Amino acid sequence: MYKDINHLESELDSISKSNSDLALGKLQKILLLLPKEYQSLIEQAFCYKRIPKEYTMSAIFFTMCTASGLTFYMEAFGYKNYSNLYFIVIGSRGDFKSEAIKTATAPLKEMDKDDYAVYKQEILNADNSSGTKIPRKQMLVHDATIEAAQKIHDENPNSIGILIDEIYGMVERMGNSRSRDGLAWRNFFLEGYTNAFIDVGRKTTESFRLNDTCPTLLGGLQNQFTTQLFSNGNLESGFLDRILFTAKLTSNMKMVRGGIPVAVIDDYCQSVKHVLSYKRQSEDTNEKIKQFKIQLTDEAENALFDYLQDLINRQSNAPAIIKEYMAKMQISIHKLCILVFLLKHSKKSSFASSLGRSDVELAVELNEFYLLNFKILLEQKDETNTKEVxxxxxxxxxxxxxxxxxxxxxxxxxxxxxxxxxxxx
CATH class of the missing domain: 1.10.10 (Arc Repressor Mutant, subunit A)
Structure with a gap:
């Protein structure tokens, strides 16, 4: 039986429409539900820079997840979760994947730039006779080695954002059993997704432990390499099940003079910085409150419970590869709830508010949007398997x-x- 007319329409759409059409419909609905400061950047980047809307949206989500780190968390049904999520944007050369990353991560890069200037000044002012190493504050790591990423995360335990313009090389190393770096990267992301600890053993330098890992990931991948994602253990290990993929759904063929309005960029950057200020406050050695727990209203908790039960029911009838992905969706929905909460309350820094039912409903739309994108990826994989070069x-x-x-x-x-x-x- 169908719960209501909307449920019936959804079932009919799933039969009559392609996954790309369904994903595009979800995207349009989501954009209308996003706060204006994020919606405007997505629309203006599409207009003036011709960046696909879905690319900018996922890059914004990565930015917010990185800005939050371990600072905000949510507890529900016996599980504690943070907002760290992994995104891979898929498209052809010239599809503006890198430009989406550049546009959305600008406030993080600006803070990293300021922190680096402070770090250099501290080195100049330091008394080197003691040999004490000065840690460097850093949020984004671009095309780094696994050793560098681990060390940076050790010095910045709250979060670390991994940026990779073309993720194919890393994925290939992950699937190579002889690549120590590849296997270490895979383990880093597998354990980091649930914020587990990682012991980093070194032969030539001091070993250390990452107690509560919190990596985020944003990478680009070309269409012709999507089949490589499923090879050599990347699927079996569960790495792919943790990824929120973004296929290209929108395009703009019309050139427009001018650029993204300064007011739009400022509103966006200011909202991200409000989250960053909470993160920096929690990192202060004199700050007693290191984390902020997001409270759920009773309606929100009931909505989340019902959706999780629905996922479990659907999972039992899904194909094997979808079934495994849906298992991780039962974790990602918690992370997306935190993300939505941050998006909705970042402009006014109203983080003392509770997570409401509408927040859960938007998080559900996002979770289902990325499931549709995963199905699109599977279709591309099946289409190219016979003609892969x-x-x-x-x-x-x-x-x-x-x-x-x-x-x-x-x-x-x-x-x-x-x-x-x-x-x-």
Missing amino acids: TVEQIIDYAKKKGASQKTVVELTGLHKGTISKKWHK
Whole structure:
């Protein structure tokens, strides 16, 4: 039986519409429900920079998750969760994936820049005779090694945002059993998703423990490499089930003079900075309150309970690969509830408010949106399985034709270092 007319319409849509159509419908609904300061940036970036709306939206979510870190948490049904989430944006070369990341993460980069200036000044003023190392405040790590990411997280335990313009190289290393770095990256993300501890053993330097890990991830991936995501243990390990994928759904073919209005950028940046100020306050050694618990109204708790039960019911009838993804959706819904709470209360810093039913309902829309994106990814995988061409095959063909490494880099869109390693094998 159908609970109401909306439930019936949803079931009919799932039969008659494609996953891309359903995802686009979800996106349009979500954008209308987002606070104006976020909705405006998404719309203006689409208008003036031609960035797909869904790309900017996911990049904004990554930014907010990184800004929050371990500062805000929620407890429900015996579980404690934070907002750290992992996002991968999928598209072709020239689809503005990097521009979406650049636009949305601007307030974090600005704070990192200011913190670096302070760090350099502290080094100049320090008495080096004691040999004491001065830690550097840092939120974003761009294309770093796993050793660097672990060390930065050790010095910044509240959160660390991992930015990777082209994530294919990391995914490939994760699937290589001989790559120590790849396996370490995979373990870092697997354990970090539920904020577990990680012991980092070093042979040449001091070992240490990351007690409460809180990484976030935002990476870009080209369409032709989506099938590699499912190979060599990345699916079986559960890594893919933790990812919120974003396929390209919108496009703007019309050029417009001008740029994103300054007022729109300022409103967005100010809202993010309000969350950052709470994070920085909690990191102060003199601050007694290190974390802020988000309270749920009774209506919100009931809505969350009902959705979790619905997920469990649907999971039992889902295909195996979807079933595993839906298991992690039962965690991501908690994280998305925190994210929605932060989005709705960041402008006025009204974080003493409670999480309401409408917040849970928006989080549910987001969770279902990313499930549809995962289904789109599966469709792309099935379509390309029969005609897949590996990077190694491209390199072999290029060598036979006398083409250069630069040509292969331009053709595949991969980093020149990735191509160089494969070229000389």
